[in-house]
Amino acid sequence: xxxxxxxxxxxxxxxxxxxxxxxxxxxxxxxxxxxxxxxxxxxxxxxxxxxxxxxxxxxxxxxxxxxxxxxxxxxxxxxxxxxxxxxxxxxxxxxxxxxxxxxxxxxxxxxxxxxxxxxxxxxxxxxxxxxxxxxxxxxxxxxxxxxxxxxxxxxxxxxxxxxxxxxxxxxxxxxxxxxxxxxxxxxxxxxxxxxxxxxxxxxxxxxxxx
Numbered sequence: 729x730x731x732x733x734x735x736x737x738x739x740x741x742x743x744x745x746x747x748x749x750x751x752x753x754x755x756x757x758x759x760x761x762x763x764x765x766x767x768x769x770x771x772x773x774x775x776x777x778x779x780x781x782x783x784x785x786x787x788x789x790x791x792x793x794x795x796x797x798x799x800x801x802x803x804x805x806x807x808x809x810x811x812x813x814x815x816x817x818x819x820x821x822x823x824x825x826x827x828x829x830x831x832x833x834x835x836x837x838x839x840x841x842x843x844x845x846x847x848x849x850x851x852x853x854x855x856x857x858x859x860x861x862x863x864x865x866x867x868x869x870x871x872x873x874x875x876x877x878x879x880x881x882x883x884x885x886x887x888x889x890x891x892x893x894x895x896x897x898x899x900x901x902x903x904x905x906x907x908x909x910x911x912x913x914x915x916x917x918x919x920x921x922x923x924x925x926x927x928x929x930x931x932x933x934x935x936x937x938x
Contacts, residue, residue, distance in 0.1 A: 734847060735778070738764040738813075739771040739797060740786040745836070749784065749813065756844040766790075768797025775805050782847060784834075787814040787821060788926040795828060795929075796892035802829035811846055811854070813838075816926075819862050820933045826853065828892075833859045876919040885912045889925060890932050 736759050740746040746764035753762050763780075765771040769792040771783060783801065785794035792800070798810050811832040812825045822833045832846055832854035842856045855863065878886065888898045895909040902909075913925070922928045931937075 734759045734782055735780040736762045736847075737771050737774065737780045737783045738762065738785075739766075739768045739783070739789060739794065740764060740813075741766050741789045742786075745786075749836075752840055753784075753843055753847070755840060756847060758844060758847050768792030768794060768800075772797060772800050772804075775801065775808065779805055780808060782809045782811065784811050784813040785830075787812065787816045787825075788924075792894070793892065793926065795825060796894070798825060798828050798830055799892050816930070817859055817862055818930070819865065821930065822855075822859060822863060824933050835859055878916065878919065882912055882916050882919075885909060886916055886928075886932065886937075889913065889916075890929055 736753055738746055738749055738753070740749065743766075746766075750762045750764050753759055763774065765774065767789045768785065771785075772792065775783075785797055787794040789797075794812060794814065798812070801808055801810055809831050810829065811834060812822075812830050813834050813836060814821075815836045817833065817835045825833060831852070832849070834842060834846055834854075834856040835858045837858060838856040846854045846856075884902065885898055888901065893901070895913060896906050898904075899906045899909045917923065917925070917928050920928055920931055922931060
């Protein structure tokens with residue numbers, strides 16, 4: 729295998745998982761250094777100090793999730809290669825990440841060999857074997873989903889949430905208080921019967937509701 733000298737960053741809010749992935753990447757012998765962070769915003773802030781070659785992003789994290797972080801890195805550091813590494817590997821999530829600029833998607837059951845291939849790949853996109861299996865299956869949309877009607881303001885906020893924006897960013901954009909946006913967000917989650925923004929966005933993407 730060709731010796732490389734990559735600087736790699738990982739964002740994952742589960743320390744044990746992040747340490748395990750870090751050790752796995754380090755064991756490939758292809759990296760100069762691996763650093764991991766508890767959320768996407770911490771990783772992004774480090775990019776402003778020292779730009780990595782490659783980042784691995786989990787999907788669901790506090791502060792900035794993987795999709796939000798992906799968008800910000802592509803906008804500010806387009807030279808960085810972003811790969812998603814997540815157990816949340818449903819087809820609509822993978823496709824949304826690729827649309828937002830991810831250069832690959834690996835599930836957390838991937839092997840050391842797949843990590844090495846992802847690091848070295850010169851292809852436009854790289855997928856682990858299990859991810860390719862997911863992409864090869866037909867999409868399933870729950871056409872029987874029934875929701876309480878959303879107000880126009882709730883629909884607007886839901887679109888921004890689906891784009892990875894935080895309540896503060898939404899508040900600044902549409903000239904509302906953060907508290908008001910949070911209230912709308914909580915009402916939307918109640919109507920969708922979910923208890924996290926990650927589950928809300930998954931449901932929205934799966935059913936193409938925005």
